[in-house]
Amino acid sequence: MSTMLTYLAAIVVGCPILTLVILGLSGLLHRPLPEAWVDRLTKFHVTVGLLATLGILGIMILTDHPMEVMDLGNFVEIGQKHFHFHLEFIFDRLSVPMVLMTFVLVGVIGSFANIYLQGDAGYYRFFVCFSMFLVGLLFAFLAGTIETLFLGWELVGLSSALLIAYFHERKAPVENGLRVWGIYRVADAAFLMAALMMHHMTDQGEFLRMLSQQPWPQGQTHMDAWTSLTVGILLLVAASGKSGLIPFSGWLPRAMEGLTPSSAVFYGALSIHLGAYLLLRLGPVFSESVLLRVLMFGLGASTAIFAAMTSRVQTDVKSALAYSSVCQVGIIVMEIALGLWYLALVHIIGHAFLRSLQLLRAPTLLRDYRTLENAIGGRLANGQPMWVSGLEKNRQVQWYRFALERGYMDSMIDHLMLKPFCRLFKTFERIEDYWLKALDGRSSRPPQDS
């Protein structure tokens, strides 16, 4: 049975990688496959991957096997110096449901996009990024080591940025893609620092060893209080960046600039849960510190309240749905902080499916409304919450503006970080130019050719 599990695990991981390699290489060699082939290839690998995951789940249930580890050995090792880059995938109660959800949603969106994008100049580009995104997610969800998880995070980040900038002949999607990439890099940096600190303190890179060889949700870490706190805060920053928690909530509506299929599944349903998944996977780090759990709960609660307010006043449906997603992720983070990990897992899966459906229906929202109104024979209710009607008029206006401007979070990041950063380095550039001119002894000429 164990051999069977290993084969199935290899199929789950191998099929999407093979697809990515085929699509990527044929694109690089300027010999893109025909659309029909791309469609068949995508459907094939998603179906096979899904069936293999279902097989793993079935065997695990039948044999009461809580966890299967697929150890691929060391990608790189320097034995005497204890450096190794270990590749390991864990199929357990946390990762298998997430992988099943991923295959189902990615399969649905793949079929949807195949029709939606047929004949489009960017069809091939979309499916290359699509495959990269799937591989990244699988690596992230199944990762048994810090390095594998980081590898997955990076792939998800790049494919997301490129998909957001799908309509790349316009400036806005490209600028939004870059913005999201920037936030992802900050999250990646925080995650990498946390990972290295954990590695450094526990001398382990494998989650299982780090968490005392216990299957999820059991396990405990052996870090001291201060290290736990530092690692925990860094992980919270990483999760905030990936899951759009405050103060990084602004990236999700920006991500909606991409294609409907990609924004539906990739940001609204899947990648937005990556941060929450990270917190779940490394839950034992947080469970040892009350302060960390309080911080996490506060972060989740403030995000949920902020996003609930903001989603109600958005003027386009995709942004409204994006903030609704953020609100749900905030609640999921609160559940994790309270130790309700199974509830959080169920919440993630339920939310992902609901949100995908809503986002896919977004372009026909008005027609759906009309159908509903015709069916009930009247207008749909559009009331406001009790607490809002209890506020003074000018307070209502203030809160409305706050929510409409999305809590001024993007402007705050711009004013507090980006602009001072650019000003500082532009000043350095001017100083350098001054010195160059002084050293050169004559004014610089217009640059020549190549």
Added chain:
Amino acid sequence: MAQGIGWTQQSTAPRQLTGIFVNTFPWYELVIWIPLLGFLWIRASRTQRAREVCLIFSAVTMILSILLYLGNVQPGSSWLGSWFGWNLIHIDQFSAPLIPLTALIYFLTLLATVGHKTQLFPFAGALLGESLTLATLWTDTHWWMILLVSLSVIPMWLELKARGESTRVYGIHQAIFIVCLVLGEFLSVRLNAPAMNMSVVLLTIAVLVRSGAFPFHLWRIDMFQKASFGSSILTVSPMLGAYICMRMVLPSEPDWALHAISFLSLATSVYAAGMALVQSDGRRFFCYLFLSHSSLVLVGLELATPIGLTAALCMWLSVGLALTSYGITLRCIEARVGRIDLNRYYGLYNHMPTMAAFFLLTGLASVGFPCTIGFIAGELLIESAMNYSPWIGWIVVLATALNGIAVLRVYFRIFTGTKHATTIPMRSQIEERIAIVGLSILILAGGLYPQPEVESSYKAAMHLLEEYHREIPQTHGSGLHSDGQEQAH
């Protein structure tokens, strides 16, 4: 390299080329003489014919150096040795892979020099530079190395002169570099402490100037703006500053000097990454990106631990390959649209999708993206930096993150954001494609199967540490640590 592929000192591996002719003929010296002969052949010519001759000489040099590396050929007899009694060639596991790498970089850069660039590119100067650079990498005799690196300054100076540009910034910096190097080496043989300290200071300054560490980096910006892009890439890619650091400075360096170089290199990596992010000129952006990464190589070297040195050597190879390919791609684009202004969008994707893919691939490889050659190098560097001091690790992570944002920003600026209307075909030429595809294959191969590169670098690192400890048993308070554990600070 795994199982005999690559250079092993006194190796008896079965792949080692045998026979009296192979082992006695001065092959290594020939690799230096071939480009020098090519230089004498074409001299100042910049015609299409000069390009062809230059390519032939460079290709032969590259093939020979790769064969020597793969065949583990030991340095045999030497013409210079038999004529003048100079035994100058010293090959070890550190320098062995750098030679084919440098020859490859030269060949592919020259190969991608097509179209109107052939009229402006100094082919003869490039061959002279190749010969001098290879000769520098093949010696550890200090005075010979000083002579060669001093001479290697000349081709660029001549090019600037020929283009009617001011040579002052370049000249001043190179003069400081040479003077510091000569004085430093001169004082290093004195036995009194003040002279020794002064020697260390001078040699450290020389390394910092040549490596372009902050605040000695202005000559690089000046060079990239005034000289041809190809020559500038060839000047910085071999990273001779880091090589001099390894050969002349590191063995005798006291801890305070190690920390000084380490601090300035770290500062340069973050500073240059930040500068790359706000640049509006394509060449300046590339210059800062290269500076940031070459500083990270120096950080690894200055950590002076086995893993740190391994990381630095891996990063050396990855920076050499990835950033050279990135530079070549940028140069190909520049040849079509002129100087690249990063304040505007060009929207070139539809005209050159393959070039866009390679641009992204090579750029991401340079910042250590997964499945590319830079990934493991970056991981190793961060790991060793964290072991040394968490703060250094965090700064390295910060620099890498900033570089990553800068790379994608430039990709978006050049290939997206608008529709580029032109009636001129912009597709890449066959020579350009060969150069970029060749380097990309190496970048991906090194990323997907990094063990041989890491193993080879680790052996080289251990060899260097052993050699230094054998020859200089802590007499100068050297900060090199060859013990089993990384030294934690």
